[in-house]
Amino acid sequence: MSDHEPTKRRLADLSEDDLLAEIFPLLPTSPQTVIGPGDDTALVSSAGGRVLATTDTMVRGRDWLDEWSSGADVGAKAVAQNVADIAAMGGQATGLLVTLVADPQTPLEWVLDMARGLGEAARAIDVAVLGGDLSSAPEGVLMVSVTALGELDGDPVLRSGARVGDVIAVAGTLGRSAAGLALLQQGRGGEAPDLVAFHCRPRPPFEQGPEARQAGATAMLDLSDGLIRDAGRIAKSSGVCLAFRTAALSADVQRLAPSVGQSAALESVLTGGEEHSLLACFGPSVPLPQGWRIVGDVVEGEGVTVDGKARSRGGWDHFTP
Numbered sequence: 001m002s003d004h005e006p007t008k009r010r011l012a013d014l015s016e017d018d019l020l021a022e023i024f025p026l027l028p029t030s031p032q033t034v035i036g037p038g039d040d041t042a043l044v045s046s047a048g049g050r051v052l053a054t055t056d057t058m059v060r061g062r063d064w065l066d067e068w069s070s071g072a073d074v075g076a077k078a079v080a081q082n083v084a085d086i087a088a089m090g091g092q093a094t095g096l097l098v099t100l101v102a103d104p105q106t107p108l109e110w111v112l113d114m115a116r117g118l119g120e121a122a123r124a125i126d127v128a129v130l131g132g133d134l135s136s137a138p139e140g141v142l143m144v145s146v147t148a149l150g151e152l153d154g155d156p157v158l159r160s161g162a163r164v165g166d167v168i169a170v171a172g173t174l175g176r177s178a179a180g181l182a183l184l185q186q187g188r189g190g191e192a193p194d195l196v197a198f199h200c201r202p203r204p205p206f207e208q209g210p211e212a213r214q215a216g217a218t219a220m221l222d223l224s225d226g227l228i229r230d231a232g233r234i235a236k237s238s239g240v241c242l243a244f245r246t247a248a249l250s251a252d253v254q255r256l257a258p259s260v261g262q263s264a265a266l267e268s269v270l271t272g273g274e275e276h277s278l279l280a281c282f283g284p285s286v287p288l289p290q291g292w293r294i295v296g297d298v299v300e301g302e303g304v305t306v307d308g309k310a311r312s313r314g315g316w317d318h319f320t321p
């Protein structure tokens with residue numbers, strides 16, 4: 001094989017324009033994109049006249065390991081994380097901006113694989129990639145940052161609206177990402193490839209966010225840092241206590257138990273991060289939209305309880321162990 005073999009090329013072998021010319025065809029556009037990549041900025045239309053904006057960054061060695069995640073996995077996960085945040089406000093994503101910060105010795109094939117995974121994940125939900133930025137980095141550094149824009153047909157669902165008497169509901173899975181990560185860390189990833197795949201590419205219930213908003217959800221967020229920790233954020237913002245019942249979570253626990261054992265399964269469901277399912281509160285008489293299930297009640301007090309016992313710790317935090 002010669003050095004000109006595509007799989008052997010490094011970013012340093014291409015000009016920025018040549019690299020972009022290889023990346024752009026992998027990225028989707030959408031009807032909301034008035035002006036796409038190629039000019040100084042993109043121009044995107046937004047139906048409600050207001051724009052949701054959020055950003056999330058993935059760093060190699062912190063947020064993924066190359067042994068476990070392909071470039072395509074990283075690209076797809078970056079889309080999932082960001083669009084889940086838009087859904088958690090009750091909105092629809094309208095476009096993504098993507099920044100790649102990379103050591104020039106990064107294999108071109110990794111970057112194209114990442115763009116392919118990102119493009120496929122965005123295309124699957126009709127979201128355009130509007131543009132982005134490329135920046136070179138010190139040896140070994142590789143980082144993908146996505147900014148998502150979104151639109152909203154009405155008012156957003158905040159974390160602060162939960163009221164005593166509401167029910168707590170979840171859309172999407174619980175604990176799968178954490179269980180997959182635990183198996184990878186134990187070198188047992190082959191025992192449950194579906195859980196590992198979910199960890200590498202979570203599949204948030206994007207449509208359930210706007211549907212919850214339309215149904216009158218009082219508070220909502222996506223589960224990025226674990227059920228207990230994220231529920232604590234709604235509790236704090238709303239000045240209430242979120243009371244969970246393990247009986248309502250037992251199907252989630254039982255689904256994981258054969259792979260990771262009963263107690264790790266319960267812990268994954270309660271504290272597992274990077275699931276990006278949605279947690280919301282609804283008034284007691286509101287019929288839950290499709291895909292939502294009740295897991296507890298909003299009661300007077302503060303913080304989070306599980307079967308009546310206070311739970312304040314557990315879950316993912318970037319800066320404290």
Ligand SMILES: [Mg+2]
Nearest residue numbers: 085088222224
């Ligand atoms: Mg979030």
